Amino acid sequence: MDYSFNFQMGQIHALLGWFSVAMFLVRGLAYQFGLAWSLDVRVRTLVFGIDLLLTITGLSLWVLLYLNPLRDGWLLAKLLALAAYTVFAHMAMGSQRFHWPAYLGSLLLLAYMLGVSVTRSPWLGL
Secondary structure (H helix, E strand, O other), X not given: OOOOHHHHHHHHHHHHHHHHHHHHHHHHHHHHOOOHHHHOHHHHHHHHHHXXXXXXXXXXXXXXXXXXXXXXXXXHHHHHHHHHHHHHHHHHHOOOOOOHHHHHHHHHHHHHHHHXXXXXXXXXXX
């Protein structure tokens, strides 16, 4: 069995991605049940740390796999969706208030990014 740094980095990136999605979903549900920790600054710091590691692993994969968003349309679509997700997620939970439309928009963008990652197509294989 050969060691593949690219494979390991991809696995770490995927794990961090799923953890980030889970934290976002759990925080939204916790807010609905009136739990005060859902918008706590310590939880937001944890989420920021996870997203920072997710970004670092994603950029590492970008370099290791010689990806180029100008050549690989799916990567450009994912990066644009990531930028939009960041804005929507901040609008949803960035301040000490929760905004449903921004939260739902964030969930749709997360689903799109996951679909693009799996299909490697900006059109999700359609």
